[in-house]
Amino acid sequence: MRRVTSDEPVTVSFELNGRPVRGRATARTLLTDFLRKELGATGTHVGCEHGVCGACTVRIDGVAERGCLTLAVQVDGRRVDTVEGLADRRDALTALQRAFRRHHALQCGYCTPGILMSFADFLSRTPDPDDAALREVLGGHICRCTGYAGLMKALKEAAAEMRGEVPETPEATR
C-alpha cells in the first residue's frame, strides 16, 4: 500500500466564480496560496495570515470565510467566490462596488476585496442592517487608509440600493 504524506500533492477541484477549476495542492496548502499561485486569482489578498485582518475573505458555498484559515483541500467539490466574480462585466459593478466608488471607500485597496466579499454575504442575509450590525462585521477587517467613515456610508447606501431604494448620492464617475 502506497504511503501518502502531507507533502504529497493531490488534485483539488471546485467551482470558482461559477467555473470549474482544478489544481494540485498538498494537505497543508492554504486556500489563499492555491487561489493566487496555482490558479492566478490574485484578487484575494493576504495580510496577516492569522485570521485577523480579513484581507483574504472569500465566500465558500456563499458564506464569508478566511482564506488564510482554510486549506485548499477543504474546498474540494464546493463553490468558492472571490472578488473577481462579483461584477460580471467591467461596466456592471454590483451595488456594493458602486457605493464604494461613490463614497471613496477605498484608497490603497488592499483591504477592499475582503470587505466586499464579507458584505456581499452579510447583506444577502441581512437586507436592513443597523449601524451596530454593520460595525460588527466591519470589525472583522483592518483598513489602514480610510478611517472607516466612507466605508460605513458605502455599506449603508449599498444596503438601501439592494432593498430597491434610490441611492442618496449620484454616481461620482461613470
Ligand code: FES
Ligand atoms: S490574511 Fe487572512 S485574515 Fe489576514
Ligand code: FES
Ligand atoms: S484602503 Fe488601504 S487598507 Fe483599506
